[in-house]
Amino acid sequence: MSGDTPLLAVRDLRTHFHTFSGVVRAVNGVSFDVGKGEVMGLVGESGGGKSVVGFSILGLIDSPGKIEGGQIMLDGEDLVSAGEARMRQIRGREISMVFQDPMTSLNPLHTVGRQMDEVLRLHSDLDASARQKACVAMLESVGISRAAERLGAYPHQFSGGMRQRVVIAIAMLAQPRLIIADEPTTALDVTIQSQILKLMRAQIADKGASMILITHDLAVVSEMADHITVLYCGNVVERGKTRDLIEMPAHPYTRGLIDSIPDPSNRQDRLRQIPGSVPDIRNLPKGCNFRDRCPRAQAVCREVEPELMAQHATLWAACHFPLKPGELA
Amino acid sequence: MSAPMLEVRDLQMHFPIGGGVLDRLRFDSKGLRLEKPVVHAVNGVSFSIARRQIMALVGESGCGKSTVAKTIARIYQPTQGAVLIDGEDVAGYGFAQMLPVRAKMQMIFQDPYASLNPRQRVRDIVAEPLLEQTKDAADRRDVPARIEALLAKVGLNAEHAGRYPHQFSGGQRQRIGIARALSVTPGLIIADEPVSALDVSIQAQILNLMMDLRDEFGLSYLFISHDLSVVHHIADWVGVMYLGFMVENAPRDVLFTQPRHPYTRALLSAAPSIKAKRDTQEISLSGEVPSALTLPTGCCFRTRCPFAWGRCASERPKLQDVGEGQTVACHLVDEPQRDTL
Numbered sequence: 001m002s003g004d005t006p007l008l009a010v011r012d013l014r015t016h017f018h019t020f021s022g023v024v025r026a027v028n029g030v031s032f033d034v035g036k037g038e039v040m041g042l043v044g045e046s047g048g049g050k051s052v053v054g055f056s057i058l059g060l061i062d063s064p065g066k067i068e069g070g071q072i073m074l075d076g077e078d079l080v081s082a083g084e085a086r087m088r089q090i091r092g093r094e095i096s097m098v099f100q101d102p103m104t105s106l107n108p109l110h111t112v113g114r115q116m117d118e119v120l121r122l123h124s125d126l127d128a129s130a131r132q133k134a135c136v137a138m139l140e141s142v143g144i145s146r147a148a149e150r151l152g153a154y155p156h157q158f159s160g161g162m163r164q165r166v167v168i169a170i171a172m173l174a175q176p177r178l179i180i181a182d183e184p185t186t187a188l189d190v191t192i193q194s195q196i197l198k199l200m201r202a203q204i205a206d207k208g209a210s211m212i213l214i215t216h217d218l219a220v221v222s223e224m225a226d227h228i229t230v231l232y233c234g235n236v237v238e239r240g241k242t243r244d245l246i247e248m249p250a251h252p253y254t255r256g257l258i259d260s261i262p263d264p265s266n267r268q269d270r271l272r273q274i275p276g277s278v279p280d281i282r283n284l285p286k287g288c289n290f291r292d293r294c295p296r297a298q299a300v301c302r303e304v305e306p307e308l309m310a311q312h313a314t315l316w317a318a319c320h321f322p323l324k325p326g327e328l329a
Numbered sequence: 330m331s332a333p334m335l336e337v338r339d340l341q342m343h344f345p346i347g348g349g350v351l352d353r354l355r356f357d358s359k360g361l362r363l364e365k366p367v368v369h370a371v372n373g374v375s376f377s378i379a380r381r382q383i384m385a386l387v388g389e390s391g392c393g394k395s396t397v398a399k400t401i402a403r404i405y406q407p408t409q410g411a412v413l414i415d416g417e418d419v420a421g422y423g424f425a426q427m428l429p430v431r432a433k434m435q436m437i438f439q440d441p442y443a444s445l446n447p448r449q450r451v452r453d454i455v456a457e458p459l460l461e462q463t464k465d466a467a468d469r470r471d472v473p474a475r476i477e478a479l480l481a482k483v484g485l486n487a488e489h490a491g492r493y494p495h496q497f498s499g500g501q502r503q504r505i506g507i508a509r510a511l512s513v514t515p516g517l518i519i520a521d522e523p524v525s526a527l528d529v530s531i532q533a534q535i536l537n538l539m540m541d542l543r544d545e546f547g548l549s550y551l552f553i554s555h556d557l558s559v560v561h562h563i564a565d566w567v568g569v570m571y572l573g574f575m576v577e578n579a580p581r582d583v584l585f586t587q588p589r590h591p592y593t594r595a596l597l598s599a600a601p602s603i604k605a606k607r608d609t610q611e612i613s614l615s616g617e618v619p620s621a622l623t624l625p626t627g628c629c630f631r632t633r634c635p636f637a638w639g640r641c642a643s644e645r646p647k648l649q650d651v652g653e654g655q656t657v658a659c660h661l662v663d664e665p666q667r668d669t670l
Contacts, residue, residue, distance in 0.1 A: 045528040159617050189389035190555065191614045194599035198613075216528065219558075219601035246603050260533035261603060262562030264585060270537050271562065274530035277498045 005076070006033035007210050008057070008178055013070035015049075015056045022282035026052040028234035029070070031308075034178065034210050039201075041225030041242070042214045043257075047278050049234040050214045054180045057212075058097060059087040074178070093123040096171040100183035102163035106155040112139075112166050113151030116173060123174040134173065142169045142199055161192035165199065172203055179204070182214045197224060218257060222246050230254050233281055233289040236308060240315035248325035250317035252294050255328070272328075288320070296321045332416035333377040334517050334549040335401065335434075340410035342371040342393070342400050346622075369621050370396040372573040372629075373410070375648075378566070380516065381543065383550040385564035385581075387557060387596070391618055393573040394553045398521045401551065402436050403427050415516060432462050435510035439522035441502035445494040451505055452476050452490040459512040479508045482545075483538060500531035507538065514546065521553045536563055557600045561585055569593045572621060572629040575648060579655035589657040592630050612670070628660070636667055 015027040027049040034040045042050045055061055057072055059079060072079040074094060079087070091097075099105040107115060113135060120131040132151070139147035142165040155163055164184065171179055181200065185193040201224065204211055215221050221228060222242055229239040230253065238251040249255045259272035276293040279285065285292070291301040298321065306318040312325055346366050353364045371393045378384045386394040400407050403419060412420045419430050435458065438444035445454055455476050463469050477487050483504040494502055503523060510518055523539070524532040540563065542548060554560050560567055561581065568578040569590065577590040588594045595612040616633045619625055628646050631637040640660050648656040661668050 045530060161617055190557070190601075191389065191595055191599045192617065194601070194613065195615070197601075217601070218529070219603045222603045223601050257529060258603065260529045262536075262558040264558060264561045264602075265604065267562065270540065271533040273533035273537055275534075277500055277531060278528075 007036045007038075007075055008034040008212075009071070009073040010053070010057070011071040011073070013053065013056060013072060014068040015052050015061055015065060016068050017065045019064055019282075024282055025234050025284065026065075026281065027056060030231065030234070030236050031070075032229045032236065032239060034212060035226075036177075036210060037204075037208050038227065039204065039211045039213055039225045041221035041228040042212055042231065043216065043218060043221050043228055044231035045216060045257075045278060047233070047281055048231040050231050051182055052234075053231070054097065054182050054212065054214050057180060058091055058095060059084070089123075092119050092176070093174045094176055095178045095180065096174065096176040098164075098167050098171050098179065098181040098184045101187050102160055102167050103187070105167055106163060108155055111152050111154055112158070116151070116166075116170055119170055119173045135169075138169045138173055139166070141203070142166075142172075143195070144169075161188055161196065164188060164192075164196055168196070168200060168203065172207065172209075175207055175209070177209055179209055179211045180214070181211060183216070184213070185220065186215070186217070193220070200224075218246070218261060230257070233278065233284060235289060235318065237290065237319070238315060238317040239308075240311075240313065244313040244315055248313065248315075248323075250311040250315045250322040250324075251319050252296055252321075252323065253290050254317075255323055256293075259328075288318075331380070332413070334380050334382070334415060335551065336377040336411075336413040337397070337401065338375050338411040338413070340371055340374045340397065340400060340412065341408045342396050342405055343408045344368040344370055366622055369573050369624050371400065372624070374568075374570070374573075374575045375410075376568055376575065376578060378517070378549045378551060380549055381547050382566060383543065383552055383564045384566045384568065385552040385554060385560040386568050386570055387554060387560050388570035389555065389596075389618060391572075391621065392570040393621075394570050395521050396573075397570070398436070398519050398551060398553050402434065402519050403430075428461070431458070432513045433515050434517045434519065435513060435515040437503075437506050437510050437518060437520040437523045440526050441499050441506055442494075442526075444506055445502055447494055449493070450490070451480070451485075451492055451494070451497075454494070454505060455479060455490075455508045455512055458509060462513050475512070476508075479511055482511070482542070483508045484534075498531075499527050500534060503527060503531075503535050504538065507535075507542070511542065511546070515548070517549045517551065519551045519553075522555070523552075524559060525554065525556060532559070539563065557597065558602075569596065572618060572624065574629045574658065576630065576659070577655070577657050578648065580653065583653050583655050587655075589651060589655065589662065590630075590659050591634050591636055591661070628658075635670060636661060638667065640664075 011031050013027055013030045017024040017026055030053055044050050056067055061067060067080055116135040117131055120126055136147045144150055144165055185196050213221055213224055225242050228242050228245045230237050232253050238254045256274040274293050287303050288301040288306055291297040300320050306320050308316045308318045311317050311322050346368055355362055355364045374397055388394050399405050401412050407420050411418050414430055414434055456472055459472055485504055524535050552564060564581050567581050567584045569576050571592050577593045588597055591612060595614045598611040614633050619632050625632055627643050628641040631641040646658040646660050648658045649662060650656050651662055
C-alpha cells in the first residue's frame with residue numbers, strides 16, 4: 001500500500017451480534033487500509049459483513065451488536081476506544097456516510113436546507129448567512145440547479161437521483177476526510193447511476209478526500225476503486241489493486257463472483273456459477289468458510305482456517321490452494 | 330410456421346389517478362370543468378415472441394416494462410390493443426375466461442420474499458395453480474407425484490415440500506416460484522425482474538436454471554430486466570422501452586453491436602463493466618425521465634436527447650425497419666447527417 005501512514009487503518013476488527021439464536025460473527029477479524037485520496041472498494045454478497053464494517057467505523061453499532069476487538073485508527077486516533085462525545089465530533093466532520101436508499105436517509109419532515117444547515121451548525125463556526133451560502137454552493141456543485149430556491153423544498157419534491165445528490169451534498173459539506181458510501185447507487189437507474197458515480201469521483205478528487213465504497217456490484221467497484229477488499233462471512237478473503245484483483249484473482253470465491261457476471265464480450269451458453277449458498281453465519285463450519293462451495297477444497301480446508309498470504313502481483317488471499325494468474329477455479 | 334406464442338399489438342395501458350373532486354376542479358376559458366389526470370404507463374407497444382424464444386424488455390424504472398408484463402398476464406385490463414396468447418386474443422377476457430388461458434401462461438415475480446404465501450407449505454404453493462386447472466378427481470391423485478418431480482427439476486428435493494417459505498434462502502425461494510409457474514406446463518413464462526433481488530452468484534444459478542428449462546420444455550420467456558449484462562446473456566430478442574414507448578426492438582446481437590436509438594446508446598454506455606476502462610462514454614445523459622402524467626409532445630425522449638431538434642418536438646417518430654430485424658423510433662434514421670456530437 002502507500003508509503004506514508006494510511007488515513008484509516010482497520011486491524012483485526014471483530015463486530016459480533018449476540019442474538020437469542022446464537023452469536024452472529026458479522027465481522028470476524030477484518031483488516032484493511034485506506035490511503036489518503038484513495039477509493040477502497042468493499043465487496044461481497046449479502047451477509048458478508050460489509051455494511052457492518054461501515055457502521056463499526058462510525059461507531060453506529062447498537063445492542064445486541066458490539067465491537068469485540070480490534071482497532072480502527074483514523075490518522076493515528078483509535079475510534080474503537082473513543083467515547084460517544086468524541087464520535088459525535090467525528091461523524092459528519094471527519095467521516096461522513098452516504099446510505100443506500102435516498103428515500104429513507106433524508107428526514108421527510110424537514111426541508112433540505114435545514115438538513116444541510118444542521119451539518120454546518122454542528123461542525124463549523126460560520127454564521128447563518130455564510131452557512132446558507134455554503135449550502136447553495138454545495139448543492140450547485142452536485143448539479144442541482146436553482147439551488148437557493150431548492151433549499152426550501154422537502155425531500156419528496158425531489159426525484160430519487162436528485163435526493164441522492166442531496167445526500168452526497170450533505171456528506172461533503174463539512175469537508176470530511178473519509179466518506180463511507182454504502183451501496184450509494186443500488187437504488188438508482190443505470191443512467192442516473194453513472195451520473196452519481198461521476199459526481200462522487202469528481203468531488204473526491206476535488207476535495208482530496210478518501211472513500212470506502214461498499215457494494216455488491218463488482219462492475220461499479222471496478223470502475224471506481226483503486227483497491228478492492230472482498231469479504232465473505234465476515235472475513236477478508238482477498239484484497240489487492242483493482243485491476244489485478246479483477247483480471248487475475250487468487251481466491252476461488254473472487255473468481256466465482258467475477259465469472260457469475262455475464263460477460264457481453266465473451267458470451268457462453270451457461271454462466272459459471274458458485275454452487276450452494278452462503279452458510280448460516282451463526283453456525284460457521286471449522287476451517288475455511290467457503291470450502292463447501294469451493295471446487296478446489298481438500299481435507300485441510302475442513303480443518304485449518306487459511307490466513308491472508310501474499311500472492312502474485314499486489315494480491316493477498318486467504319486460501320490454501322490459491323489460483324495462479326489466469327487459472328480458472 | 331404456427332402462430333407466435335405471444336403477440337402484442339398496439340398495447341396501451343392508462344391509469345386514471347384519483348384525488349378529491351376539489352383537487353381536480355379547474356376553471357379556465359371554457360368554464361368550470363373536472364380534470365381527469367391519467368398516467369400514460371404504456372402507449373402503443375407491439376411485439377411478438379416465437380416459440381422457444383426469449384424476448385427481453387429493458388428500460389429504467391417508470392418506463393412501463395412491468396406494466397406491459399402485468400397487462401399481458403391480465404392482472405390489468407388493457408386500455409386498448411390486442412394481446413394474443415397462442416393466437417387467442419385475451420385483451421377483453423373476464424376472470425373465468427382467463428382461467429384456461431392461464432394454463433398456457435404463468436408469471437415469475439421479482440421479490441421471492443413477497444411472492445410466496447408465508448402461511449402455505451411449499452407443496453401447497455406449487456400445487457395451487459395445478460389444482461386450479463385439474464378438477465377431475467382421478468387427475469388430482471397424480472398431483473403430489475407431479476409436485477415432487479417439479480421440485481426435483483428446479484433443484485429442490487422432496488423433504489423441502491413440507492417446509493414454509495421462511496425456511497429458504499432467496500435463491501431457493503425463486504426456485505419455488507419457478508416450480509409453481511411450471512406446474513401447469515405453460516408455453517409462455519412472464520418473468521418480471523426474476524434475478525434482480527438475488528446475489529450475483531445465486532443470480533447465475535437461476536439464469537442457468539431458466540435456460541435449461543427453456544431447452545427442456547420448449548418455453549418462451551418474456552424477460553423483464555434493467556440489467557443489460559443479464560439481458561445480453563439470456564435474451565434472443567431485446568426491446569428497449571422509454572416512458573411507455575418502445576423506442577428500439579432488435580435481435581440481441583444487432584442491438585448490442587449497433588444500437589441505433591440515442592437512448593439505447595446511452596443505456597449501453599452507462600452500464601458499468603468489469604472490463605478495463607473504456608475510453609469515453611459515447612453518450613451520457615443529463616436530467617431525468619419526464620412525468621408520465623403529461624407526456625412531451627413529439628418524441629418521448631427529446632427532453633434528454635443530445636441530438637433533438639425542431640422536428641422531434643412536433644412529430645412523434647414511428648418505429649421503422651432499418652434491416653436485420655431491427656426497428657427504431659427516431660428521426661435520426663431519416664436524417665443521419667445530424668448524428669454528430
